[in-house]
Amino acid sequence: MKAVRFSEHGGRDVIGYGESEEPTRKEGEVLIDVKAAALNHLDVWTRRGLPGIDLNMPHVPGSDAAGVVVDGGATRFDEGDGVAVWSGVACGDCEFCRNGDEPLCTSFHIIGEHVEGVHAERVSVPAENLVRVPDDVDMKRAAAAPLVFGTAWRMLVTRAGLRPTENVLVLGASGGVGHACVQIARHAGATVYATAGSDEKAETARKLGAERVFDYTDENFADAVREATDGRGVDVVVDHVGKETWRDSLASLAKGGRLVTCGATTGGDATTDINRIFWNQLDVYGSTMATRGEVDDVLSLVWEGALEPRIRATLPMSEAKEGHRMLEERDGFGKVVLVPDTEL
Numbered sequence: 001m002k003a004v005r006f007s008e009h010g011g012r013d014v015i016g017y018g019e020s021e022e023p024t025r026k027e028g029e030v031l032i033d034v035k036a037a038a039l040n041h042l043d044v045w046t047r048r049g050l051p052g053i054d055l056n057m058p059h060v061p062g063s064d065a066a067g068v069v070v071d072g073g074a075t076r077f078d079e080g081d082g083v084a085v086w087s088g089v090a091c092g093d094c095e096f097c098r099n100g101d102e103p104l105c106t107s108f109h110i111i112g113e114h115v116e117g118v119h120a121e122r123v124s125v126p127a128e129n130l131v132r133v134p135d136d137v138d139m140k141r142a143a144a145a146p147l148v149f150g151t152a153w154r155m156l157v158t159r160a161g162l163r164p165t166e167n168v169l170v171l172g173a174s175g176g177v178g179h180a181c182v183q184i185a186r187h188a189g190a191t192v193y194a195t196a197g198s199d200e201k202a203e204t205a206r207k208l209g210a211e212r213v214f215d216y217t218d219e220n221f222a223d224a225v226r227e228a229t230d231g232r233g234v235d236v237v238v239d240h241v242g243k244e245t246w247r248d249s250l251a252s253l254a255k256g257g258r259l260v261t262c263g264a265t266t267g268g269d270a271t272t273d274i275n276r277i278f279w280n281q282l283d284v285y286g287s288t289m290a291t292r293g294e295v296d297d298v299l300s301l302v303w304e305g306a307l308e309p310r311i312r313a314t315l316p317m318s319e320a321k322e323g324h325r326m327l328e329e330r331d332g333f334g335k336v337v338l339v340p341d342t343e344l
């Protein structure tokens with residue numbers, strides 16, 4: 001069978017697509033024929049190499065995939081079931097897992113980032129990492145949703161506790177996490193503001209529910225937010241951009257506001273105006289991935305069509321390199337889906 005692989009960390013040229021060993025199903029795992037997979041920015045970080053993570057090479061990347069069960073063993077899955085992968089792996093036994101907060105697990109890790117991933121024709125995945133996909137849900141949508149919608153749900157609903165009367169600013173609305181946050185915030189009844197790097201991206205963000213979208217290449221988004229809110233600022237800011245936006249994200253918050261972050265695409269060593277934090281009594285929330293309960297909640301809304309992953313491109317898996325380029329060059333809006341070449 002074929003899989004996306006790299007044998008060393010580096011630029012996009014290290015990505016290959018070739019013969020890989022057939023996965024063997026271990027106890028508690030489910031063997032799946034992958035029908036579609038999706039890229040996340042995480043795949044770019046994993047390819048470049050992350051400090052402290054020493055991968056077995058060659059490494060098969062990928063955290064998102066959906067497909068059909070070939071062999072469910074003695075698990076709750078049967079041959080022919082449609083499933084999507086949830087890539088967060090927790091021990092189930094540490095103090096945090098026992099308290100139901102898997103993303104805090106002391107040995108938390110991610111399929112594709114720390115262990116072999118799912119950008120392959122066939123994969124074997126622990127049954128607890130699978131979510132059922134109803135028959136009428138397209139496999140591309142099922143593959144595109146889990147990681148970013150799960151992350152976005154925990155950020156806004158669990159961590160920031162967004163309420164319907166509030167307003168929220170979502171940065172990078174064209175990205176996977178960003179476009180999920182715009183939709184979840186709107187679904188929660190909040191007034192949504194967003195930033196996007198072009199008119200076209202802004203237009204799509206508006207269609208997904210953003211009331212106003214600020215093009216940060218034209219204007220300072222913190223000033224624009226102040227103006228749009230009569231000087232008040234917003235209750236919640238979603239920031240996954242990092243160093244480049246951190247200061248203005250804090251400056252966009254109303255008194256008592258909350259900033260929630262899950263990433264730092266432009267770097268983590270940002271400058272913080274501490275005076276603003278204590279005087280305005282701001283809260284900063286970190287958030288990573290989601291519990292399986294949170295994933296079930298958000299995916300049920302995706303399956304029924306209330307939330308919708310936007311697909312910027314569907315590529316043959318052999319063109320994964322092009323998908324990485326689209327993410328790195330911010331080309332397009334939403335998710336890049338990879339379909340095994342044999343399924344096209």
Ligand SMILES: NC(=O)c1ccc[n+]([C@@H]2O[C@H](COP(=O)([O-])OP(=O)(O)OC[C@H]3O[C@@H](n4cnc5c(N)ncnc54)[C@H](OP(=O)(O)O)[C@@H]3O)[C@@H](O)[C@H]2O)c1
Nearest residue numbers: 041151172174175176177196197240262263265288289330
């Ligand atoms: N902790 C977690 O559990 C978790 C989960 C998911 C993602 N993340 C992190 O969150 C970040 C976003 O992930 P994603 O998969 O949503 O990424 P993505 O699809 O590539 O989207 C990133 C978006 O950020 C915006 N952006 C602004 N400045 C940027 C810059 N200098 N370089 C690149 N993008 C920039 C872009 O929108 P514009 O072009 O419109 O500005 C882009 O669409 C990544 O750092 C990722 O590692 C963390």
Ligand SMILES: [Zn+2]
Nearest residue numbers: 091094097105
């Ligand atoms: Zn644990």
